Amino acid sequence: MNMIIRTIIHLSRSGKSINSANRALGAKASILPGIHSDAHQVFDEISTNNSSDFNQLLTSYARNNLPIEELQLFLQAKHSERLIDCSTLSCILQSCRDLSDLGLGKQFHCICVKNGFDKVVGVATSLIGMYMKCGSIDDGSRVFDLMPDRNCVTWNTMLSGLMINGLGPEVLQLFDELRANGAKPTLLSYVAVMKLCANLNQLLLGQQLHSCVIKEGFGSDGKVMTSLMILYIKCMKFVHAFKIFSSMSRDARSVKSWTAIISAYVQIKDPISVASLFNEMRRYSVEPNAVTYSTLLTASPAISPFQIHALVIKSDYHREPLVGTALLIAYTKMGRTCESLSIFRSIDAKDIIAWSAMLACHAQAGDSEGAVNLFKEMVMQRVKPNEYSLSSVIDASCSANAPTDLGKQFHAVTIKYKYLNSICVSSALVTMYAKKGSIESAQKVFDRQSNRDLVSWNSIICSYAQHGYGERALEILREMEKSGVEMDGVTFIGVLTGCAHAGLLEEGKRYFNSMVNVHHIKPTMEHYSCMIDLYSRSGRLSEASDLINRMPFPADARVWRTLLGACRMHRNIELGEIAAKNLISLEPDNPAAYVLLSNMYAGLGKWEERTKIRKMMDGRNVKKEAGCSWIQIRSTVHSFIASDTSHPMSSKIYEKLEEMMIRLKKDGYRPDTDLVLHNVEDEQKERILYRHSERLALALGLISTPRGVPLQIMKNLRVCTDCHTVMKMVSAIEEREIVVRDTSRFHHFKAGSCSCRDYW
Template structure:
């Protein structure tokens, strides 16, 4: 509350100026006006200094009309008064008024010119700034100021005008301002941001005196340009390093992938007892998450709790991201729930964390919660939730997000479009995936790779290879993921020579060093085609041993081709690598079972029991009316179990009449054939398909997802089901997609 008492009349001009400053800081327009009234009553002829402060205060409070009225009533206005109103118009972005006032000024000094140049620069008008700067130089009736050169260098840097920057540098030298630190820092910054790091370094070296701001500027420049060693050397050469310097180094290391160095430097900084900010914590937490340094991340978290940043939204989001990347989802949830304020970054960090850790359903749920709190998603958020739908093979929800992307305009972002291409590919709608790809106005490597991978999962090798060749023809560089898609397509189609050729080109033409995934594709390429000896020879030539997936791939093919010798060899390596992995026991058991060696099967099972190992239970699921129905073998927990088993019985008789013969080799138990048939007929995917036949309306495809690879009998049976029911059935197993239609599978019986 503002009260006018007699004591106010004894105030000096300085007292009133102090009050004006206070009201500006608190944005109190009403009290500023009341104080103005008091000034009019208290002073018959107020000092120009006081009136100028009134002009400036009104301008800062956004009341340019009052500022101009006060200015107009200043008797015999001084140059400072003119400069004040000029600066006010500059801050308000009122360029025409600023020009009119400037050219009406009776006299101009260096402050006047600087106000005009700064005003133009603040409005982003580089042409007018340069014009005013040249007029100033031509005037020559006053002493130049370092502020002028600093303003022009900052303008050149922000607008990326290196030629202008070089000209200003020449003037700096010509007029003797090269030793001014205030000029040196923007000069170094201008060259650094223009990518001319050698010029920035030379300007830095030529400065007789350097302050911490200049050091920080050059260190930052050396970091954008990738010269980490030079920036590190400069950092340790500094006598006085402030918090900004340390944070700049930590952020630079983190952004350039030197995560361990960033974490170690943070440790050094903490020993210096320097104040840290959100950027310091954010950078080190990013580094901890990138190398899964959970212990160090927890230590940083403990440090943050003792600071004022424990409730900072930026830091909280970084903590959530760090814990998610370290696969410590419970801690991420705890931090997220405790955050008093959340923004789109916070929600996205939690959503992405769920998706990356295999909790795709939770990711979709978080997106819904985010909407309830009125937080609008950005392109990264929407792309991430679409990716989670792709992992769930949830086409219905994914299509809804596609609609949202169209309505919001986020479809124009590559992040969203690429996620949608992947979604439709993973959900088996490869035509929709290709259509969306074709409609994109711009495509990058990720776009092409998403479509290539989609066709590869369907086993459409020729289409995959054509896309890959089109990608190369369009000048796009394939990455490791692209080659995994192409090689896997060749493998599933049995194109051994073509796959081998592409593998060689990856190394020789594209300079990509093969990783485990690429070698696994090649093992799969040879072994699927029955060329098991070539697969073994290829493994011997590898620079490292295959990983568990590679050995399991070979072992799986040995089961298919009943090659006991190579199968035992692969199983021994797989057991040595992962002694608790049940895959080696199961696959080797299949080989023995196919040969009727039930004693060996029993021995392997005993070995599993002795080690406390259990086979991962197979399950299949199907979505109907926004609810996921999950089935396991011989499952009777579904409320419609009676109808499902009745449907299976009817199907079995129709399939037998159509020529279906159960594959007894898919049963790993030494039981009677009748029992084997019963066990085969109650596999999880058959239960899910029967559910779909009952409830999914005719004309719509039946979509089933299975957590394991589909067995030989189920694959054969589903072909017959699609034929006798005239229904389209899409099964996505752990390895690929199978589109069953009219008794034929898209994989060509090669999976």
């Protein structure tokens, strides 16, 4: 290389072959990256250098993506002013564009005007490109408007500039102007405008463009037809897209074409066609790209995520954020948190979407600790949270094992990052406060929402439903209808749940019929489950059974479990046995069916049948889930099982229990020993009752907090009626509000009564 440089210098000094030196200089500077400093030296050594030499060297920097070096050459070169021509300025302006250096670009604009080059088409086009890339739309438009002549490159540059600055309507207006002025749109112009039409859902203009491209002879071009196909897909005109794809030759179908048509079949939920097209694509040796794989991963069960994962690793796409995030989401949907975390760690350049997806994974798994640690890690890496990452970590703070004040802390974080007005964040806060027992705080967040969408309304309706305030849920529903927001399936789940928990049988039946006949929403299993719960709680077991038989699909375990629980409550042994049989066939390893049936037999004094069920559980190695209650005192969570003596304060807890029982009995409390399903004496049954886990948690709360401080207790099973009675009486005696969350709902005990009005 050094020999070449020395030869060029010798030739230039001798003056024998300046053209030879120029050709060597240009060729070597453009072909061999890294010799630009040597080329610069050569240029300075050449005594008769001219604008052609100068432009060749500038071009070499541009080709090797070295805009800074190109500008330095211009500024440092001897006599650069006299070497300027149109090509020089076009090169320099492109470097200003690449660097987004508006100030320097304006200085070169002045040089263009000074030398009379500002109206030359090539230079003016470069000026437009520079201004648009730097976001100076008015300056770019002014240059465009003052041009006496424009070529296709000029029009395309202006169209692209408006597009990258998000000026969709202006792009369409300019395209109309282009055609009105008799200019002929190029292939690239059509592609750019069709892309914009797709983003803006401009179907009518897209159809006009379809006619134009056929007329102009672009109907066989792969890029144009792919852009047109994507336009139809985004406008939900799938039949047109399928026809275009079918008409394209095999050579015209790029990976982008295949990916687009696969995405169309994903949207219409046709997994068979998705799998078939993917196999056909590979058979024609078209290699999938990152977008293809991420599209396929949203189409499960079209192709197994495990199979796609294997192909992704083989193709070395697993470290790309787009594919990695799609894989992460696919594994999250399958509940495979460990695999999701492993995939997340393997992604090279994690963007906020990947972080948000992993936070959502932790939230789905109920792993509040994992979500909090990941959020801290994200902030430490200077990744700014967005509304989706914040809503995910707020969702995670709803989990049963999360500290009660964790959600409040993230409420403060949303204020810090100024996302409190985000609908998805504020709706997540509504749900969080409701799940943590504070329906009042949930209502306050809802009241502060400046804009409300369907998710906002659904959040507050479902919150009141879970707290048993069915009438309030219906009031909010009527407000929602007045606001003009259309209800969806989730809305009706909230409404029907509220009706079930409040005993609003007729209202529930009316809303279910309205959902089907007025709003034309097809009921899902969850809607039927709500209706069966409504009938069951009302004691209408035969109607619940009839509805199960009329359902358009087989009942799932949730439906049979609801009916079985109601049969136990209302002592309907025949229907209960049918429900238990179906539940056990669906979930043979779930202890719920065995325990409910066993308790039903015990409640009716059928001890032999109860023993048979217990033996069946032992034979199948099915273990009964232990009842557990927990309460948070300051920052510590204390958990208990029935008759627990492991707590450090056990002696004081049982002293408080004894004191409570004496006081309650003086006020008329009589233990409901029928609830103790053991064949023992009443005195022992009474002793079993007052050692229930929720009472131990209550006693700890009473002795560990100042009088008047509300208490919140969580339980993994349904609260028994005797404990329910005790909680009501204690709330009056101790002058405390006590909130209990069991598997069914929230109970708010205050001044001797419960929010459920003894209906649960």
